[in-house]
Amino acid sequence: MRLSVDVSAREDIPPWLAYGAPVFTVIAALVVGSVTLVAVGVNPLAAYVDMFVVTATQPFGILQTLTKAIPLVLAGLAVYLPLRANLWNIGAQGQIYLGAIVGTWVGINVDGGAFTIPLLLVGAAVGGGLWGAVPGWLRAVYGVNEIITTLMMTFIATLFTNYLVRGPMQGGSGNFPQSASLPQAAQLPFIVGPLHVGIVVALLLTVAVWVLIKRTRLGYEIVFTGSNPDAAEQAGMDRARIYFTVLVLGGALAGLAGVVEIAGIQYRLRPGFSPGYGFTAIPIALLGRNGALQVLVASLFFALVFVGGSTITVNYGVPASIVSIIQALIILFLITAEFVKQYSVSLGIERAAAGASVGEGA
């Protein structure tokens, strides 16, 4: 007699599983994440209530969450769009930096009057787009794996930012590694409280990406190429052009994420201005891989994790890295949920070893 694990592909995904998976995922991640809280002597239930319920029910918490969601939506879309073509833009972080560099430079050096803000947004999109264009071009023309190149480009961008704020772009009083402050005309105006007009940019682009994917020929080609590149090629679609386009557009979106963070909140370019938005964008795109609007929802959730995370860091003195632990656990359970969605697993007790089960080697 032995215990057998039988795994078989599902014919169709039951609706409760398809729609419930993200919810189960988040709950499972929070339950496992609570172990780390218990380990440092914090009551996880109270901490989670502070983190999510309190933050999401107070006006200030809501505004902060919305503000935090702005760069996350844009960065999430930057990973989501290439993902539709089955490309991994792991390097949104680098494109964020480039957008911030170009945007800050335009903001400080170009006096465009009322057009300063549009100019710096366009500049940032071009900067991020160029940073995405290098891996895009290498992928399209030479078939170079975009995962590694986008990542390498991130390190180059981070170091380049470090160089600029200590050298050519260093400004402000003292010898701190930072740029000069953006002039008033280049700062994004506030709507209410800490919420700045970047939210409008983020919402407009979410809709734009939704329209692009669902309503345009290019979007259709992107999704088709993503699901079956060979068939797409047979149908006369230019795979190289699509790969290049999605990575350039993704880079431009990430570039905007960088500049709204600078022009909306920080007003200066600093080496570590983006606390891993580009990497958080990966689980966001994964949670929202079914559509741009889902990306928006996922970004709001991760913004809540960020804002709530800093609340419990202050209230309970737990290290801020609880945020990255919860993020990682969400990805972990998301992957597991993908598996459960695709395969049904049943446990059974058998007399003899019946064939080779897939759980072999586990």
Place this chain on the structure above:
Amino acid sequence: MVGFVVGLLVATVQSGSSLIYASLGELVAERAGILNLGVEGMMLVGALCGFVTTVVTGNPYLGFLVGAVAGMAFSSIHAFLSITLKSDQVISGVMLTLLGTGLTTFFGKPWVSKSIDGFGRVTIPVAVKLPYLGPALFNNTVPDYLAILLVPAVWYFLGHTNLGLEISAIGDDPETADTMGVHVFRLQYLAVLIGGALAGAAGAQLSLAFSKLWIGGMTAGRGWIAIALVIFAQWRPSRAIVGAYLFGGISALAIRTQGISFAVGHAFPFAGVINPALAFLTNSIILSTYPYVATIIVLAVVSQGELRERIGAPNALLQAYSRELD
């Protein structure tokens, strides 16, 4: 000048060791067809666990071992997700790095101020008298020597043992290997776990022999460099050591050239263009970008057409193998 070169070589070997461990580990995993982007996370787990063990027991050898075992245990998460659950290797690896960074920063906080003696230097007599190379190669800690010895060991393992050849076989063509009776899943697990152990050792080398302290995020991107190195080395152990020392050397050089300016004389043609360009290119921060730029260039060169056959990239890298499903 001699002092500068010797100092540079010594620093190169010391900062290259962790890259050798980590890139050899990643190389073994990738040969089996599994990309593990969690190197940075596994290194941090190895660094912290090794450090804590050494603080508690005072024995760096035990710490080093525990670091390797911890890295291995941590890599089993990636193995389970990517091999058994057949999930996306990219996303699972990124998750591992996020989780490792988060957990070690979280639980490592109380250990930040602790100090250890760590590994001491072991000088090999006579050989150390060699000009230039002697002080760099023969006056190191035990993990540094082990790193160098590991290169031929991994080379022999992958190219001259049944197990190693089977690992390469499943990375190239898992279906055929399976038909031939090779245990694909079992060996993929083994390869990922070896990779985890070596990444853990890389982290422990950093915290026990290199910097002899623990700070959150102390690997500072070395895990990602190790991944780049595997491509740079075109999946060959012998080239991994060259790459590791090259990358280590550049970071050692970047620290050492701070404040030194390179310039041609004013009478030199185009001095007005050349001097700012030289100043930019030899800036210590810009120098640090060279390994990444080099990796992109190498990747672009080796990805072209007929070369692809010769470079040794595992054909089935990133493809989850499933026997009877789908």
